Amino acid sequence: MSDALLAVDGLTKRFGGFTALNDISVSVGQGERLGLIGPNGSGKSTFVNCISGTLPIDQGSVTLGGARIDGLAPHQRTRLGLARSFQLPRPFGSLTVAENLRVPMLYAGRGGTDTEAELLEMVGLGGKAQQRPGDLTQVEMRKLELARAMAASPRLLVADEAMAGLSNSEVDEILVLLLRLNEQGVTIVLIEHIMRAVMAFSQRLVCLVAGRKVADGDPQDVIRNDDVLKAYLGE
Amino acid sequence: MTQPLRLAHAAGHEKNKWGDYDRMPDPSAILNAVVAGVLLGGFYAAVALGIAIAFGMLDIPNLSHPAFVVMGAFATWVLNSTFGIDPIVAGLLMTGPFFILGVLLYRLYHTCFESRGEAPLQGLAFFFGILFITEVVLVLTAGADYRSVQADYIGVSLNLGSLTLPFRMLVPFVVSIAMLFALQQFLTRSFTGRAILAVSQDKLALQLMGVSPTRIKALAFGISIATAAVAGSLLIIIQPVEPSIGRDFIGRAFAAVVLGGMGSFWGMLIASIILGITESIVSDMWNPSWAPAIAFGFLLPTLAFRSGGLLGRKL
Amino acid sequence: MSNLRFWACGLLLVLTGWLLGRLVSNEYAFFAGYSVLQYILLATAWNILGGYAGYVNFGTAAFFALGAYVSVALNKMYALPLPVLIVAGGVASGLVGLLMGSLTLKLRGVFFSIATLALAIVSQAVITNWEYVGGASGAYVLRPRMGPLGGSYIEYLFYTMLVMAVAAVALARTIERSKVGYGLSAIRDDELAAEASGVPTLKLKLLATVASGTLMGMAGAPLPFYVAYLDPPSAFNLAYAVNTIAMPLVGGTGTWIGPVLGAILLTVVQETAMVTISSAANLLIVGLLMVGFITLAPNGIVGMVRSLREGRK
Numbered sequence: 001m002s003d004a005l006l007a008v009d010g011l012t013k014r015f016g017g018f019t020a021l022n023d024i025s026v027s028v029g030q031g032e033r034l035g036l037i038g039p040n041g042s043g044k045s046t047f048v049n050c051i052s053g054t055l056p057i058d059q060g061s062v063t064l065g066g067a068r069i070d071g072l073a074p075h076q077r078t079r080l081g082l083a084r085s086f087q088l089p090r091p092f093g094s095l096t097v098a099e100n101l102r103v104p105m106l107y108a109g110r111g112g113t114d115t116e117a118e119l120l121e122m123v124g125l126g127g128k129a130q131q132r133p134g135d136l137t138q139v140e141m142r143k144l145e146l147a148r149a150m151a152a153s154p155r156l157l158v159a160d161e162a163m164a165g166l167s168n169s170e171v172d173e174i175l176v177l178l179l180r181l182n183e184q185g186v187t188i189v190l191i192e193h194i195m196r197a198v199m200a201f202s203q204r205l206v207c208l209v210a211g212r213k214v215a216d217g218d219p220q221d222v223i224r225n226d227d228v229l230k231a232y233l234g235e
Numbered sequence: 236m237t238q239p240l241r242l243a244h245a246a247g248h249e250k251n252k253w254g255d256y257d258r259m260p261d262p263s264a265i266l267n268a269v270v271a272g273v274l275l276g277g278f279y280a281a282v283a284l285g286i287a288i289a290f291g292m293l294d295i296p297n298l299s300h301p302a303f304v305v306m307g308a309f310a311t312w313v314l315n316s317t318f319g320i321d322p323i324v325a326g327l328l329m330t331g332p333f334f335i336l337g338v339l340l341y342r343l344y345h346t347c348f349e350s351r352g353e354a355p356l357q358g359l360a361f362f363f364g365i366l367f368i369t370e371v372v373l374v375l376t377a378g379a380d381y382r383s384v385q386a387d388y389i390g391v392s393l394n395l396g397s398l399t400l401p402f403r404m405l406v407p408f409v410v411s412i413a414m415l416f417a418l419q420q421f422l423t424r425s426f427t428g429r430a431i432l433a434v435s436q437d438k439l440a441l442q443l444m445g446v447s448p449t450r451i452k453a454l455a456f457g458i459s460i461a462t463a464a465v466a467g468s469l470l471i472i473i474q475p476v477e478p479s480i481g482r483d484f485i486g487r488a489f490a491a492v493v494l495g496g497m498g499s500f501w502g503m504l505i506a507s508i509i510l511g512i513t514e515s516i517v518s519d520m521w522n523p524s525w526a527p528a529i530a531f532g533f534l535l536p537t538l539a540f541r542s543g544g545l546l547g548r549k550l
Numbered sequence: 551m552s553n554l555r556f557w558a559c560g561l562l563l564v565l566t567g568w569l570l571g572r573l574v575s576n577e578y579a580f581f582a583g584y585s586v587l588q589y590i591l592l593a594t595a596w597n598i599l600g601g602y603a604g605y606v607n608f609g610t611a612a613f614f615a616l617g618a619y620v621s622v623a624l625n626k627m628y629a630l631p632l633p634v635l636i637v638a639g640g641v642a643s644g645l646v647g648l649l650m651g652s653l654t655l656k657l658r659g660v661f662f663s664i665a666t667l668a669l670a671i672v673s674q675a676v677i678t679n680w681e682y683v684g685g686a687s688g689a690y691v692l693r694p695r696m697g698p699l700g701g702s703y704i705e706y707l708f709y710t711m712l713v714m715a716v717a718a719v720a721l722a723r724t725i726e727r728s729k730v731g732y733g734l735s736a737i738r739d740d741e742l743a744a745e746a747s748g749v750p751t752l753k754l755k756l757l758a759t760v761a762s763g764t765l766m767g768m769a770g771a772p773l774p775f776y777v778a779y780l781d782p783p784s785a786f787n788l789a790y791a792v793n794t795i796a797m798p799l800v801g802g803t804g805t806w807i808g809p810v811l812g813a814i815l816l817t818v819v820q821e822t823a824m825v826t827i828s829s830a831a832n833l834l835i836v837g838l839l840m841v842g843f844i845t846l847a848p849n850g851i852v853g854m855v856r857s858l859r860e861g862r863k
Contacts, residue, residue, distance in 0.1 A: 052746065078748040086746070092739035094804065095732075103736045106729045108748025152748055296660045298608075298667070347845040356738070356803070357844045359606045359663050360795055364841035367792050371834040482788070486668040493661070524686065528675035531668035538661050539653035 004063075005030045005187050006051070006082070006156055011060035013043075013050055020046045022211045023060070028156065028189060033182050035202030035219065036191045039231050042208040044191050045087065048160045052084045053077045065155065079108045083154035087161040087191075089141040091133035097144060098129040101151040108152035116151070123147040123177055139170040146177060156187045163194055171197050199223070207231070263397035268519040269512055270398060276511025277408035278473060280504045281466040282484050283491040284415060288459035290489070291498030292435035293452050295344065296359055299366035301481035301488060303460055306369060307333065307467020308476040309377050315384040322384045323410055326468025330461040337460025340365070341453045366481070373478035381475035389472060407469035412504075414465055418458070419500050431455045435498055483527055490530040494537050509533075556723065560716045567712045580708040584776060586817045587711040588769055592790065593797035593809035594718045595765030598725060599758045600795070601803030604738030605659050609650075609666035610794040612673040613643040613763045615785035617770030622683045622691060622780060631698070632710060636771040643767025644760045646673075651759035655752060674786040688781025691774040707772050718765050723806040725761075734758060789833060796840035802852025811851050 004027035013021040021043045028034050038044050049055040051062050053074035062070040069077050078084075083104075092100050101116045120126055123143040128136065133144060142162055149157055159178065163171045175197055182188050192198045198205065198219070205222040207215040214227035222228055282304050289297040307329055314325035348358040388402035422428035430451045470476055491510055495503030510533060514526045567583075574580070592610060599605050607613075617639030624630055624638055646669075654665045678686045697706025725731050733754045736744035745751050774780045793816060801812025816836060823832035847854050 054742065054745075073750070073752075074745040075748045075750050078746055084746055086743065090740045090743040092736050092743065094739050095735055099732065099735075103732050103744070103749060104747035106732055107750075148743075148747060290660075296663070298664075343845070351848075356600065356604045356606055356659075357799075357848055359608075359660065360799055361841060361844050363606075363608060363792070363795065364837050364844070367788070368834065368837040368841065371830055371837060374830050375834065479788075483671070486671050489664045490668070493664070522679065524678050525675055528672040531665075531672040534668055535653055535665060538657055538665060 003030060004028060005032075005065055006189075007061075007063045008051065009061045009063075011047075011050060011062065012058050013046055013055065014058050020211050021050065021208075024208070024211075024213050025060075026206055026213065026216065028187060030187060031182070031185060032187055033179075033201055033203045034189045035198040035205045036189060036208065037193075037195075037198055037205060037222075037228075038208035041210075042231070043211040044208055045160065046211075047208065048084060048158055048191060051077075052082060052158060075107070078104070078152050078154075081153075081155035082158070083108075083149040083152045083156070084158040085145040085149045085160060085162055087164065089133075089145040091136075091141065091144055091148070093133055096130050096132060097125060097136070100133065100144060100148050104148055104152040114151075114153070119147050119151055122180070123150075124173070139166055139173065142166065142170075142174060143177070146174070146181075150181065150186075154186060156189065157181065158189045158191070160191045161193060162190070163192060163197055175201060195223075264519070265516070266398060268515045270400065271404065271519075272512030272515030273508055274400070274404040274408045274511070275515055276508030277411045277504075278404070278466075278469055279484075279487055279491055279511055280415060280507035281407070281411035281462065281469050283488040283495075283503050283507055284411075284418065284500070285459040285462040285466070286488045286492045287495065287498055287500060287503045288418075288455055288462070291492050291495075291503075292431065293455055293459075294435075295341070295452075295456060296362060297456075297459070298359065298362040298485060299369060300459070300463060301484040302366045302369035303333065303336075303463035304466045304470060304484065305476060305478060305481040306373065307464040308471040309373055309382065309467070309478075310464065311468040311471050312377075312382045312384055312476070315386075316382075319385075322386055322468045322472050323406070323465075326465040329464035329468070333464040334457040334461040337457035338453045340460065341456035345449060345453070366485075370478050370481065377478070379477060379479075381477045382471070383475040384471050386472065403472050407472055410465065410469060414462065415500055415504060418462070427451070427454065486527065486530040486534065490534040490537075494533055506533075556720070560720055564712055564716055568709060577702065577704055580702075580704045581776075582821065584704070584708045584711050586814060587708070587715040588773075589793060589797060589813040589817050590810050591711065591715045591718050591769045592766060592794045593801075593813040594715070594722050594806065595762045595769065596794040597798040597803055597806075597809045598722055598765070599755075599762040601798050601808065602726065602731060602734040602738065603755055603758045605655075605755060605759070606663040606795070607666045607759075607762065608663055608791055608795070609669040609673075610766055611786045611788065611790045612666070612670040613646065613766035614770035614773075614790055615677065615782075616643050616646060616673060617767030618773040618780060618785050619677055619680075619683050619770075620767070621771040622689050622774045625691065625774070626682070626689075632706075632772060632775070636710070636714070636768050639771030640764040640768040643770070644764035646767075647759045647763025648756065650763075651756045655755045655759065670786060670791065674782050677785070678782045684781065686782065688779055688784075689774070690779050691777075693775050693778050703775065707776055710772060711769075714768060719806055719810060721761070721765075722809075726806055730754060730757065789836075792833070792836055792840070796836050798850070800839055800843045800850055802850030804849065805852055808850050808852045815851075 006028040008024060008026045011021055011024040012019065024047065036044055036047070046055065050057050053072060057070050061068060064080055064082055069080060069082070092103065097120065098116045101119055105116070117129065120129055123146060125140060125143055125147065128140065133141065136144060146159065146162060163174050166174065171194060178188060178190065178201060190198065190201055202219050204217065205219040206213060207222055207228045209227060209231040214231065215222045215225040282301065285300045286297065289295045289300065307326060310329045311322050311325040314320045314328065315322050344358065344361065348361065388406055391402045393400040393402065393405060422432055431454070434448050434451045434455065487510060491503050491507040494506035510530055514529050517529060518526045592614065596607060596610060599607055620639045620642045621635040624635055650665060650669060654662045677683065683689050694703045697703045699706060733744065733749045736747060736749050737751050737754060741751055777784070797812035797816050798809040799812070800816060801810065802808030816839065819835060820832045823835055843850055
C-alpha cells in the first residue's frame with residue numbers, strides 16, 4: 001500500500017529474552033478505521049508504545065506519511081501528527097480540563113483551528129472546562145483523554161482501550177465520538193477488548209496473538225479465522 | 236559534615252601518602268588498605284540493606300534511613316553506657332522498637348502520599364524533613380558530642396603476618412554479612428518473605444492472591460528500619476558517633492543500592508565493598524577528605540550510562 | 551494580578567526598599583533584610599524546578615556555595631566588581647546544572663534528587679581541597695567600607711539582593727504563565743502524558759534546571775562579602791537546602807507567590823526563635839513546619855487560602 005498513512009514493517013520488540021512483538025507488519029490507509037484485537041498479553045499495548053515512541057524498537061521500521069519516525073522521541077511523533085490516548089486515563093491533575101487541552105495545543109497544535117471550547121463541546125465536556133480532572137466521572141475522563149489527543153490535531157489517532165470498564169451506553173457514546181472524529185478525516189487505530197465495539201467500528205481488523213500477527217483483513221473474516229478462534233476460545 | 240570514617244589500617248601505615256614515597260607504595264600497605272576497604276564495605280552494606288529494601292524493592296525513597304542508623308547508634312550507646320549491654324546485643328534488642336517505628340512511619344507515608352497517587356515531590360521532601368528532624372531531636376536530647384561504646388573487642392586486632400584486622404571492623408563485617416544472609420533466606424524461604432518479593436515485582440498479582448500490598452509493604456518497611464538498629468550498633472563500634480554523621484551515608488548507601496541494581500542484596504554487597512575499597516585506598520594513599528565524594532563518582536556515571544547497575548537490572 | 555500591576559508593584563518595592571534604606575541608619579536592618587531577600591531568591595529559584603516541574607533538588611547548597619566560591623576566587627585574582635562576580639557565579643552554577651541535568655534527567659525524578667544530594671557532598675569535598683580559595687580553613691574576604699553608590703557596602707549588598715530577588719520572582723512569574731510553564735506543569739503531573747502531548751520533556755527539564763541553578767549561583771556570589779569569612783561547613787550548610795525546600799512547600803509550590811510567602815514567614819519565625827529559644831530549636835521548627843505542611847496541607851499557604859475562598863463562595 002503506497003498511500004498508507006502509517007506503515008509498520010517487520011517490527012520486533014524484545015524484553016530481555018522474551019520476544020513481545022515478532023516481525024509485525026501493518027499498514028493503515030489514510031482515513032481508515034482499523035481495529036486491533038488480541039487476548040491479554042498478546043502485545044497490543046507494547047505495539048502502541050512502540051509506534052508512539054514510548055518504547056524503543058529492536059528491529060523494523062515505522063513510517064508516518066512516508067517519513068521514518070522510529071528513533072524519534074514521543075513528543076516529536078505527536079508533533080508530526082501521531083497522537084495517542086492512554087489505556088488508563090492520565091490527565092494532568094493540577095490543571096483544569098481546559099488547560100489539559102491547552103498543553104498539546106501549545107506544543108503540537110499543528111495549525112489546528114479548533115479551540116479548547118469547541119473540542120470540549122464536541123466530546124461533550126462543554127460545561128466542565130474549569131473543573132479539575134479529579135472531579136470527572138470515569139466516562140468523562142475517557143472523553144478528556146480523547147479530547148487531549150485530538151487537541152494535537154493529529155492525522156492518526158491511536159486509541160488504546162478507550163472504552164474498558166465503561167457501561168454499554170457509555171461505550172456507545174465513545175463509539176459515536178470516534179466515528180465522528182473519523183468523519184472529520186482522522187485515521188484511527190482502535191485497540192479494544194469489547195468485540196461489539198470493535199466490530200461496529202472497524203473497517204479492517206488485525207489480530208495479534210503472542211506477539212505475532214495472525215490475521216489481517218475484513219472483520220467478518222478475521223473473527224472466523226482459525227488462529228483467532230483458537231486464541232480466544234482455546235483449542 | 237564530611238567527617239571521613241576512620242579507616243581500619245594498621246597503626247604503622249598511618250602516614251602513607253604519595254608525597255612520602257620515593258618508590259612505589261609498600262605492597263603490604265596496599266593489602267592492608269584493600270582489606271580495610273572490604274571490611275568497611277561490609278559495614279556499608281548493613282546501612283544500604285535497609286535502603287535496598289525500602290527503595291529498591293518497595294520504591295519508597297527513604298532518604299532518612301541513615302538518620303535511623305544514627306538513632307540506632309545512640310540507642311546502642313544508651314544501653315551500653317547505662318546497663319553495660321554488649322553493643323551488638325543492644326542493636327538486636329532495638330530491632331523490635333525500630334520495626335514498630337518503621338511500620339508507623341510507613342502508615343503515615345502511605346496515608347499522606349502513596350494513597351494520594353503519585354506524589355514524588357512531597358514524598359522525597361517528607362523523608363528529607365524526617366532526616367532533619369531526627370537529627371535535631373538527637374542534638375537536643377543527647378547533645379552534639381561524639382559518643383562511643385565499650386566492648387572487649389574494641390581496640391584489639393587480629394594479626395595475620397603483615398595483615399592487621401582490628402576487631403572493631405571485623406565484628407561489624409561479620410554481623411553485617413550474617414544479617415544480609417538471614418534476610419535473604421527470609422525473603423526467599425518464608426511465605427511473608429515471598430510476598431514481599433512479589434510486592435516488589437507485581438502489586439496486582441498479590442492482590443489477586445488475597446494479600447494486602449499495603450500490609451506487606453508496612454511489614455517490609457518495618458524490617459528495613461529494624462536493620463537500621465543493627466547497622467547503628469555496628470557504626471558506633473567502628474567509630475564515635477555524633478547526630479549529623481548520618482548524612483555522610485546517604486550518598487554511599489544510595490550509590491550502593493543503585494550500583495547494585497536496585498533491590499538485589501548481593502549486587503548491593505558487591506557495590507558496597509567496591510566503594511569501601513576505593514574509599515580506603517584513596518584515604519590511605521591520597522587524602523581522606525575526598526572519601527565522601529567517591530560514592531558520587533560511582534553514582535553519577537552509573538545513572539548516566541549504566542542505569543541497570545553492575546548486575547544489569549532495569550531501574 | 552495583572553501584568554501592569556505586578557510590574558508596578560515590583561518597581562515600587564525596589565524604590566521603597568531604597569528609600570527605606572536611605573532613612574535607616576541601623577546596619578542590622580540591612581543584614582536582616584539581605585537574609586530575607588536571599589531566601590526569597592533561593593526559594594524562587596528552587597521552585598522553578600521543584601515546584602513547577604516536580605523535580606526535587608537537594609543540592610541547593612552546592613549551587614549556592616559554588617557561586618560564592620567562584621566569587622572568592624575571581625575576587626582574589628582580579629578584584630572584579632560585584633555584578634561581574636554575580637554573572638560569573640550564575641554561569642558556573644548554571645553549567646553545573648546543565649551537566650547534572652543532562653546526566654540524570656532522563657531517569658525518574660527520584661534519581662535526579664539523589665544525585666543532587668550527592669552533588670552537595672562532592673562539591674564540598676572539592677572546595678575543601680581547593681587551597682586557592684582557602685580549602686578547609688576558609689577564606690577571609692575584605693569587605694569594602696563604602697558601596698559604589700554611596701552608603702555602606704552592606705547597604706549596597708542589600709540593594710543588589712533586592713534587585714535580584716525581584717527579578718527572579720518576575721522571571722518565575724513569566725515562566726509560570728508561558729508555554730514553558732504549561733509544559734512544566736504537564737511534566738510534574740504526568741511525564742508520559744506530557745511527552746505524548748508533544749511536550750519536549752527533557753529539554754524543558756534541562757531548561758528549568760539551568761535556570762534554577764543559575765539563580766542559586768547568583769544568590770551565592772555576594773555571600774563572601776556579606777559574611778566576610780567563608781569556610782566550607784558554613785557555605786555548604788544543610789540549613790540552605792532545608793530552608794529552600796521548606797519555604798516553597800510551606801508557601802505553596804504552584805505559584806510564584808508561594809516561595810515568597812514561605813521565605814518571609816520562615817525567616818521571621820527563625821529570627822524570632824533564634825532570639826527567644828535556641829538555634830537548634832529553630833532548625834527543628836523549620837523541619838516540623840515542612841513535614842507538617844506536606845502531610846496536612848500539600849498546597850501550602852496559597853492552597854489553604856484558595857480553598858478557604860472557594861469554600862466561602
